[in-house]
Amino acid sequence: MTSSADVVDDLHRRGLIAQSTDEGELRAALAAGPVTYYCGFDPTARSLHVGHLIQFMVLRALQRAGHQPIVLVGGATGLIGDPRPSAERTLNSPELVAEWVERIRSRVAPFLDLPAAEQGLSAPIYVNNLEWTAPLSAIDFLRELGKNFRVNRMLAKEAVSARLNSDAGISYTEFSYQILQANDFKELHERHGCTLQTGGSDQWGNITAGTDLVRRTHGVSVHALGTPLITRADGTKIGKTEGATVWLDPELTSPYAFFQYWLGIDDVDARAWLPLFSERPADEVAALVQASVDRPQGREAQRALAEDLTRLVHGEAELHQAEAAGRALFGRDDLTALGESTLTASLGEAGAVELSDDDLVDGALPTVAALLQRTGLATSLSDARRTVKEGGAYLNNERVTDAEAAPDPAGQLAGGWLVLRRGKRNIAGVRLPR
RNA sequence: GGCGGGUUGCCCGAGUGGCCAAUGGGAACGGACUGUAAAUCCGUCGGCUUAGCCUACGAAGGUUCGAAUCCUUCACCCGCCA
Numbered sequence A: 001m002t003s004s005a006d007v008v009d010d011l012h013r014r015g016l017i018a019q020s021t022d023e024g025e026l027r028a029a030l031a032a033g034p035v036t037y038y039c040g041f042d043p044t045a046r047s048l049h050v051g052h053l054i055q056f057m058v059l060r061a062l063q064r065a066g067h068q069p070i071v072l073v074g075g076a077t078g079l080i081g082d083p084r085p086s087a088e089r090t091l092n093s094p095e096l097v098a099e100w101v102e103r104i105r106s107r108v109a110p111f112l113d114l115p116a117a118e119q120g121l122s123a124p125i126y127v128n129n130l131e132w133t134a135p136l137s138a139i140d141f142l143r144e145l146g147k148n149f150r151v152n153r154m155l156a157k158e159a160v161s162a163r164l165n166s167d168a169g170i171s172y173t174e175f176s177y178q179i180l181q182a183n184d185f186k187e188l189h190e191r192h193g194c195t196l197q198t199g200g201s202d203q204w205g206n207i208t209a210g211t212d213l214v215r216r217t218h219g220v221s222v223h224a225l226g227t228p229l230i231t232r233a234d235g236t237k238i239g240k241t242e243g244a245t246v247w248l249d250p251e252l253t254s255p256y257a258f259f260q261y262w263l264g265i266d267d268v269d270a271r272a273w274l275p276l277f278s279e280r281p282a283d284e285v286a287a288l289v290q291a292s293v294d295r296p297q298g299r300e301a302q303r304a305l306a307e308d309l310t311r312l313v314h315g316e317a318e319l320h321q322a323e324a325a326g327r328a329l330f331g332r333d334d335l336t337a338l339g340e341s342t343l344t345a346s347l348g349e350a351g352a353v354e355l356s357d358d359d360l361v362d363g364a365l366p367t368v369a370a371l372l373q374r375t376g377l378a379t380s381l382s383d384a385r386r387t388v389k390e391g392g393a394y395l396n397n398e399r400v401t402d403a404e405a406a407p408d409p410a411g412q413l414a415g416g417w418l419v420l421r422r423g424k425r426n427i428a429g430v431r432l433p434r
Numbered sequence B: 001g002g003c004g005g006g007u008u009g010c011c012c013g014a015g016u017g018g019c020c021a022a023u024g025g026g027a028a029c030g031g032a033c034u035g036u037a038a039a040u041c042c043g044u045c046g047g048c049u050u051a052g053c054c055u056a057c058g059a060a061g062g063u064u065c066g067a068a069u070c071c072u073u074c075a076c077c078c079g080c081c082a
Helices: A004-014 A023-032 A050-064 A094-112 A138-148 A151-156 A158-164 A177-192 A201-218 A255-263 A267-277 A282-294 A300-314 A316-329 A340-350 A368-374 A381-389
Strands: A036-041 A068-073 A125-128 A196-200 A223-227 A352-354 A393-395 A417-422 A426-431
Touching: A004 A023, A004 A050, A004 A267, A023 A223, A036 A050, A036 A177, A050 A068, A050 A094, A050 A196, A050 A223, A050 A267, A050 A300, A068 A094, A068 A177, A094 A125, A094 A300, A138 A177, A138 A201, A151 A158, A158 A201, A177 A201, A196 A201, A201 A223, A255 A300, A255 A316, A255 A340, A267 A282, A267 A300, A282 A300, A300 A316, A316 A340, A340 A352, A340 A417, A340 A426, A368 A381, A368 A393, A368 A417, A381 A393
Parallel strands: A036 A068, A036 A196, A068 A125, A196 A223, A352 A426
Antiparallel strands: A393 A417, A417 A426
């Protein structure tokens, strides 16, 4: 457990702080005793994704230094929409947002509900800003809150000004967002004595709107910490990109896929991200980064990231299964040597489809193209045929040349499994009917 | 309320009557090279019963042998004026 005095140093060392309000004051406050702090997550999708992980790293570090975390899920702000620089958000229905709030909240527990060994630290408080935002009347909003905001300053916020200068413009709805988020800080200050907000630096404008509001309404100086925006070496955002979002919810991204994501990241990113995401001691992290420089092919940094994060998000048991599955399936040349239990477990992690007798046509199996589609390795039959034509489809590690051919049942592995692969690392199992 | 501009495939963005399933770039996917890396090169990139057919260029109608391209109405966005 880190002592209160070092926690800011520790966060700096790990690269988790991009900006902060008066740091001297903040250090003094953290040293003086337990501080109540919060971080908010808006329900803009069914699940949080790896881009959100950094917030949990900060929340955890502060919690282990003895401070009191509050996790806010934005049931209200999720209905309004935080302005993005690019374009207006489409509004989601209240029912959908409420469903997402529940889903997200239920997935947050593993990050902060500490195991028995670490008890004595503060359990997180969970709140939903709908609780105080829904009852707010238009009159109160305008008289009590609005009076504290200068439009001039609101216009200067980065996301707002970007939108004012673009074709898209900005709706009054989204323009109001920062007032709601600022009010969250004020409410949490009043309800729980919260004096620190953490969040991504893309939220900095909203966060400081909150510290300003608390100062104006209570004459109290409260604090904020902003995490850096994590980008990949190629400049794209971590996690939420088109088509390839890595979610934290195991129903959306399996622990196996999650583990593989981290194992597959490039060297530059692995070295940069390990300090951010690993809670290993500083010297051990430094050694792993050095190892990546000396022996990049060993992929030790990637492996450490994959292990630490899979354990954190999905737990020890899932980590072991994901690891074992990867080992078995990437062994490449000796699939026939794998036993039924290994195959069943590995393919279950990677993604598997069970065929029934109804899937057989005159006793013959579906075509390779059909199986690629069934397993999700290809999005359509056309995509599957294309993949075969490109030489990217493999059955039991043998390249497939005819998309319309049905696999020979004699080629089945232990337990009636066929291993389908697309490209180097997309693997799925097909189990033949008994 | 008036006038003008816009809405194209995952994204950006060409295309002003047939040669358009639609130039180009990016993303993505596959192959080669590697280390389940990056860079590079090559290929693919709406769907299907795949030498053919179907669906698509905001929506619905219309003109035409033929429309992403012309006309009408509607929806939404942007700008200027009131």
